Amino acid sequence: MAGAPTFDTIIVGAGSAGCVLAGRLSVDPSRRILLVEAGGQPPEAAAIPSDWPTLFDTHVDWGFHTEAQPGCRGRRIFWPRGRMLGGSGSMNAMIYMRGLASDYDGWVAMGCLGWAFEDVLPAFLFSEDNPKFAGDPWHGTGGPLHVEDCSWLDPGEDAFVAAAEAAGHAHNPDFNGARQEGVGTYQFTIRGGERWGTFRAYLEPALARPNLTVKTGVTTTRIRIDKGRAQGIDCLVEGRQVRFDAPQVIVSAGAIGSPQLLLLSGIGPADELATIGIAPVADLPGVGKDLQDRINIQISFAAREPIGIGAWSDADMAASLEEWRRARTGPRVSPFVAAGGHVCSRFAEEPDLQLYGAVSPHRDYARFLYSGAGFTLHSTLQRPKSRGEIRLRSADPLEAPMIDPCYFLGEEARIDLDTLVEGVEINRAIAAKEPLAGMISHELSPSAECRSLEAIARHVRGHCSTLYHPSSSCRMGRDGLAVTDPETFGVHGVDGLAVVDASVFPRMISANLNATVVMVAERAAARFGAPGLETIA
Structure with a gap:
């Protein structure tokens, strides 16, 4: 295996959350950030607002399918997921929607203190740039994420x-x-006739910073954990095994990729892992469970x-x-x-x-x-009752996981x-x-x-089909099936490891997910020490 460059923070996945984290955390010039992404640059079609459906089933789409669904007459349902800088936020319909106040108050009722609507609204406002509603207490202006009417x-x-x-x-x-x-x-994250997702809003302005390294074409195969602490990641780059070291690893690979990577790293239901030959590192039975989709x-x-x-x-x-x-x-x-x-x-x-x-x-x-x-x-x-799961088929990191939403x-x-x-x-x-x-x-x-x-x-x-909004497969909480801590975003039982993306939602929200993913990532960046954001943590 090739040598191990050292960073302070490794972010796995340059989707909506990963771009926010990379942009915010790299503001500190003393902090060495590595952002790795399995895909590459978004194609022109990703910038054209009308062309988002043309990205499905292409090289920038993971092109997942569910397991056969008994509730859907045995069909395997197509689940597209972005495989490029910006992730699914580079191929979604760009609708900006926060959901209901009761969504977030419901998170508190599930044990996630500090996530009530009055707690999260400042982060929404902080990220938003919405000239149409300038001065409106429900909206923000001056943030990176431009929002406008079509x-x-x-x-x-x-x-x-x-x-x-x-x-x-x-x-x-x-x-x-x-x-x-x-x-x-609806309103959209569009600016000047182009898609304005977190790739454009957060990551592109940060690319020139010398303390931020972005590597594409990197398939992360495992989080290395020693004595209960994350030490870095193992990857495949052009068929070669590569490792990167850091005392902090943040997984932002989405509601499918994040639980998949945790499971490949030995974090999950110990009995399930053992049956496919993965030595359990942390017995967390909730990893991959509680999967929800609109x-x-x-x-x-x-x-x-x-x-x-x-x-x-x-x-x-x-x-x-x-x-x-x-x-x-x-x-x-x-x-x-x-x-x-x-x-x-x-x-x-x-x-x-x-x-x-x-x-x-x-x-x-x-x-x-x-x-x-x-x-x-x-x-x-808006709020489905169906609950499914993500499971590994094998210990092979290149094999797509089982996706079973149990519709x-x-x-x-x-x-x-x-x-x-x-x-x-x-x-x-x-x-x-x-x-x-x-x-x-x-x-x-x-x-x-x-x-x-x-x-x-x-x-x-x-x-029926998915509306491309999977969530909650590494959900926050403090109960026996919770995976991540609602205050620190840390994975229970593993130091130095956090998850930040839609997989940590305790429960599906009543809206398109992207704005809430940005809010979660903004709060996580503040929690991880991004300068100037302490007031919204």
């Missing part, structure tokens, strides 16, 4: 919002304000007129790309998920469904397209299915209202034939 809206998106209001849903001008419920248009179901409609992405010709696609490259204007500045909202099903007093009105007739986010123009209306669980399994998780069935009915009611109704010709198969509740439930089982 500068280009398709007429079909306006029609969805108007129809949703006609269906009885109140207009909401700010989903991150005093209330979340209602319909309107399940999504879509129904599509054909349009009476050429509208949205489905109406684009090859010439339209070429012209819009040329305009974006030249001026950063036009339809390519839109993620095409600006119209949406948060609504309550009959099972909840707070929003438990998130809606999207996409002007594209598709399934599984454009992996399957209808031949003409149209709409796809999505409904997504709809168990008595408590039955409400997930019932809520999504109601989500289909809510979207159908919106589609029946003007001005959307006049633009729609008919509902498309395979949902069109599903009219009874039983048929809709079967459709949900057969066509």
Whole structure:
């Protein structure tokens, strides 16, 4: 094995959290930081707001699939995850959303003191740069993460919002304000017509610092632990084994990669590790457990007129790309998920469904397209009851782990299915209202034939997908299944080792995850001594 360069801190994973940590911690010139990432530079498509679905199943996507899901008619469901600088934050839809205050107050009720909404709001404000709401107590300005309205809206998106209001849903001008419920248009981490995730906002400005080393194409295979303390990492670089030493290792590899790396390092359920030949270092039965994901179901409609992405010709696609490259204007500045909202099903007093009105007739986010123009209306669980797990298949670090979200399994998780069935009915009611109704010709198969509740439930089982928001597989807490400490982010029973990403969420939040990952990373950076951030720790 090659020699071991020494650093003060090693960060594993240059995703949303890793970029924040690298940018914040390297402000101290005396602190030697190493950031390692399995992928490389983001391609041009990652910068183009409209093109995020085109990154799926490419070299910048881990391209995971779940285990066969009994609750989903035996399907293995596609789970894309970013494999590049910026991680999944370089291929997401860029929606900026914090969730409900009760999400974070619920974390406190689970034993995570110091994580109430009033505790975390300052960190959200600290990171945010939102000129539209300058001076608003719910928003921040001057932070690295630029947030703005989408500068280009398709007429079909306006029609969805108007129809949703006609269906009885109140207009909401700010989903991150005093209330979340209602319909309107989302805000995005976009700046000047380009994606503005944590790679651009936090890491790029720090790359010139001599105390920050960023290495791409590095597959971390193990955290080296000696006498209960992390000492560094072992990696593969161009097929060669390499080691790096540091007294502090922070794992920010995401809700799949972080538990996988802990398990490969002997941290996890001792009995499970022993069965695949890994010597247990710390018996933590919760590693990889409590996996949660926001399940999504879509129904599509054909349009009476050429509208949205489905109406684009090859010439339209070429012209819009040329305009974006030249001026950063036009339809390519839109993620095409600006119209949406948060609504309550009959099972909840707070929003438990998130809606999207996409002007594209598709399934599984454009992996399957209808031949003409149209709409796809999505409904997504805010707080799923389903609980799954990440497990190793073997001790081989290059073998993808088992991902089993256990969708709809168990008595408590039955409400997930019932809520999504109601989500289909809510979207159908919106589609029946003007001005959307006049633009729609008919509902498309395979949902069109599903009219009874039983048929809709079967459709949900057969066509639901992830909304790409896995969390909680290394959750914070102090109970027997908790993996990380809510105050220090440290892994229980191992000194010098921390986890900072969506895997530490005690419970899923009621929103897209990226803004909350940034908040968690900001608080972690403060806890680890980033200068000037002590007030938000």
